[in-house]
Amino acid sequence: MALEPITSVQGTAVHVPGDDIDTDRIIPARYLKCVTFDDLAGTHFYDVRFDTDGRPTGHPLDDPRFAGASIMLSGSNFGCGSSREHAPQAIYRSGFRAIIAESFAEIFFGNSTTLGMPCVCAGREDIQTLAAAIEADSSVPLTIDLESLTVTRGDLRVPITIADSARHSLSAGRWDPIQELLDNNDAIESTARALPYV
């Protein structure tokens, strides 16, 4: 499967502050009642964006200044909890193409990478600096460059990190590994033969 290489992501950003933002918060379980991911756009962070009567709470994701943002900024351990791929799917299908956070939970990170949505880590202070800049002027786009491992916004430039394997698979257009896995069929079968329980 030939995929578009992803070496950079450019777009305006929104800051969703907080540490340990779990996948139940990213997508409440009731939206998991589906047999496809097709209708998940807009379900992201639903219960913090709307109160129990359905009225907007004034969450940054609904602030008109950040409308059209395609990069999300957040804190540490982003995406912890449930393995539900619905979480990154909901974020992606709501228009996001990359997340910058202090750190990510592993399953969420893997799910996002496989979708072609880079998750990059930046230092706490750098995220605060970026967040303050976005707050001051939300119209200036950010550029996440996976080659130089930086995020730039105007004159502002901060370093980022991402697992080498994810950086490689994104930039080589191999972020969905299915074809490579299928290509190794002979090795799969010989591994299986050596495992008595299989």
Add this chain to the structure above:
Amino acid sequence: MGKTLYQKVWDAHAVGTLADGRTQLFIGTHLIHEVTSPQAFGMLRDLNLPVKYPHRTFATIDHIVPTINQDAPADPLAAEMMDALRKNADDFGITYFDLASGKQGIVHVVGPEQGITQPGTTIACGDSHTATHGAFGAIAFGIGTTQVRDVLATQTMAMAPLKVRRIEVNGKLRPGVYAKDVTLHIIRLLGAKGGIGFAYEYAGSTFENFSMEERMTVCNMAIEGGARCGYVNPDEKTFEFLKGRPYAPDEDEWDAAVERWKSFASDTDATYDDVVVIDAADIEPTVTWGISPDQGIAIGETIPDPAQADNEADRKSFQEALEYMQIPGGTPIKGVRIDVAFIGSCTNGRLSDFREAAKFLQGRKVADGIQAIAVPGSQITAIQCENEGLDKIFEEAGFEWRAAGCSMCLAMNPDKLVGDQLCASSSNRNFKGRQGSPTGRTVLMSPVMVAAAAVTGAIADAREVFDVDPAAA
């Protein structure tokens, strides 16, 4: 130099190295349920791919199953998911423990119960609590739906190896302290993100003395500490548990299987990336007070006061948690009123959990105004409990005795909190909104502590409520 179980299992299942440097890992056992698999089957159909080894995938239904009238969900979306799993299992030739099989239940209860979960194997499931199976010395972890597709299509997935942290707990737990307290204590100590990048090897005399069910309770919550998998080295208890189960090796293959399983245990001279040692006597009945599983305290402690936090980040997170929980910092957790008591889930929905809670509930009554529900983890667990008369003890105490499923752990079925109800829960997550109401509140604890909260109507020290001498040997 010796190897850990993690390294041995990894090496035996490594198919090769992918271009991005990750390992193509063979997944010997794949478990699926109705929530995270239908999209994967859709992807397979789109790509026109078959399931590579259909006999190595096992399905059951758990998240959406109502615990009253199991097979008649009033919710059309739930019915659609139920139908999809039936069709996918049929179309692709996958064994399905459905509601009519008598073997249905929470996937992490069913796997061990059927003897599908075995030492020295790799187990994946689109569910983060897959680490539960690590109790048998398997490397078991949760995966996303696209990876479910990968495993269905190739029986493999791409993964980078983890580091291994040995968490040694030594000594005898004090009366009234359970496996749940051990896991909550570990998470409190190491944090919700402390395990990122690690597999946890749980070891030490406390784990050696644990039953398989107790080991499962601890491994189950590895992910709440950030670790994608947790395991206990296999021993005689492991083998004894598996012997005679439907999918365990037959009599004539048994000895060879046991020899092989033993060979996977960590070598005594294995090296670890990190070691943490805990004294069992330091562990108290532990409960959460906030909105992350690492926000835990011993039952006798007071809830942290944001004003006393070490740093600004902690202060903010304490404040956010306490505002949500509607409880003041700096006050005791003991005495906080509850509305609902829930015993069940893949963490604590097994026979020994119900036995232990029933022991104390016998002759007692749930406090007025409290809804208390007990939900066995599987249809087989339900029958085991009912054969011992445990259902009657729960019912006489004022609990509702329900049918098997995930129930109130995650609110994908009719069992949900309403409004800002506070639930004393034997489940695994206290995230905002986890139990189905966006303002619902969860306090995690052991089943016996849930029983104590149910009968007093408030968070309580089960040792005081049930006259357990904490100093007894």
